[in-house]
Amino acid sequence: MPRxxxxxxxxxxxxxxxxxxALLLPLGMTFAPGALAxxxxxxxxxxxxxxxxxxxxxxxxAVLWNRLVNSGYKDIDFVGTLPTQGCGQAHDGDNEGxxxxxxxxxxxxxxxxxxxxxxxxxxxxxxxxxxxxWSSIAPDRILAAYTKLVTQMRASNPDMRILVAxxxxxxxxxxxxxxxxxxxxxxxxPGWARATGTDRSPVxxxxxxxxxxxxxxxxxGVHPNASxxxxxxxxxxxxxxxxxxxxxxxxxxxxxxxxEDPAACTARFRAVSSWQGGYQxxxxxxxxxxxxxxxxxxxxxxxxxxxxxxxxxxSLTTAADGTATVRNAAWNGTxxxxxxxxxxxxxxxxATAGTPAATVTCTGTAPAA
Numbered sequence: 608m609p610r611x612x613x614x615x616x617x618x619x620x621x622x623x624x625x626x627x628x629a630l631l632l633p634l635g636m637t638f639a640p641g642a643l644a645x646x647x648x649x650x651x652x653x654x655x656x657x658x659x660x661x662x663x664x665x666x667x668x669a670v671l672w673n674r675l676v677n678s679g680y681k682d683i684d685f686v687g688t689l690p691t692q693g694c695g696q697a698h699d700g701d702n703e704g705x706x707x708x709x710x711x712x713x714x715x716x717x718x719x720x721x722x723x724x725x726x727x728x729x730x731x732x733x734x735x736x737x738x739x740x741w742s743s744i745a746p747d748r749i750l751a752a753y754t755k756l757v758t759q760m761r762a763s764n765p766d767m768r769i770l771v772a773x774x775x776x777x778x779x780x781x782x783x784x785x786x787x788x789x790x791x792x793x794x795x796x797p798g799w800a801r802a803t804g805t806d807r808s809p810v811x812x813x814x815x816x817x818x819x820x821x822x823x824x825x826x827x828g829v830h831p832n833a834s835x836x837x838x839x840x841x842x843x844x845x846x847x848x849x850x851x852x853x854x855x856x857x858x859x860x861x862x863x864x865x866x867e868d869p870a871a872c873t874a875r876f877r878a879v880s881s882w883q884g885g886y887q888x889x890x891x892x893x894x895x896x897x898x899x900x901x902x903x904x905x906x907x908x909x910x911x912x913x914x915x916x917x918x919x920x921x922s923l924t925t926a927a928d929g930t931a932t933v934r935n936a937a938w939n940g941t942x943x944x945x946x947x948x949x950x951x952x953x954x955x956x957x958a959t960a961g962t963p964a965a966t967v968t969c970t971g972t973a974p975a976a
Contacts, residue, residue: 651682651684652685653683653730653731654687654723654732655732656733656735657705657708657734657735658706658738659704659707659830660737661704661735662689662706663704663706663830665692665694666836667837667839667843668698669694669696669698669700669836670696670836670837671839671843672699673698674844675847675851680851684699684701685698686703686726687703687704687722688725689701689704701726703722707738709736709739710736710739710752710753710756713756714751714755715752720759720763723759723760723763726922727764728763728764728767729768730768730770732847733756734839735753736774737775737789740788743784743788746792746795749792750795754803757769765808768809768855769811770811770843770846770850771812771813772812774792774815775816775839776820777789777821778829790816793816797812800812813842813846814842819838824838871894871971872892872896872942872970872971873892873893873895873969874891874967874968875967876889876890876966878962883958885954886953887951887952887953887954890905890907890950891947891948892935892949892950892971894942894944894947896973900971901940902940902971903942903972904934905950905967906933906969907966908930908966909931909963910964910965911957911960911964912956912957912960913960913965914955915929915952916953917953918931919950920951921936922936923952931952933952935948936950
């Protein structure tokens, strides 16, 4: 759950703990720093989902991220299989905005489940369909693709919170009919959302169309400029902050979440090849328990100042000290007893580094009972 500056439950907990400390200190009892601190929840994972308006470079995400942080939302994590593309300000740039993609193609080709498995979002923020509208695809077909994606989101996380945009206006010189087609499609979204949302996994419509000018807020009639980025972020912010304030159930599929039994596994590192300034490494994860595991997480601590820069057959998160956390991909998470999965990576090392080495460990997640 996110921690906001005015979190009443948090303040009540701290008040009770402060009173407890005051009562016990006269008795000579002391506490180590942090001993009374409440446990910190995992960050809430937010996936920005869409096409080039979201990801290439999609600088509204940077504006939104910094507005959230400056408003006191600290326990958030923007996620996606794509990295940041700049934008000139520090932000969490992970996203799922694939330039040129059609939402109908993503649905038809079942591209989303693998991306969800790699990132496991709690909230999806979706502006998707501009390329479909440009391609004159019928609103019914686009909305059917929306429904399929929502079904896949809920298969990944039954408590998924979904924010869906009414698309920003579009008026490129090469598409005379695009402007009206966006209007027609946007008019269908609220009814679709009412029919698709559930109490457990609500769908919230965010109006990104009203007040947005293709002349003033885009550089080509389609993609937002700096003014457009500000407007898009300003529309997402109240909807997303309302979801964060209401609280998001943590993804029950996370390894190590309460109610899940860890499964035994081992991890083994080997250097495949090396060169001046870098090397290729490989880690093999083996299920050593007596039952199947449905997911695994490996930790790689590279020696001699090395940093993992590329990875395949898994998803990578790197801490500030260089420690890498690798989660299974969608296709290699389930391991029978004795079975193994392997992921590879490229690491950079200082010029003075010696033989490639790394400390690796892993944890597995047993199937739900």
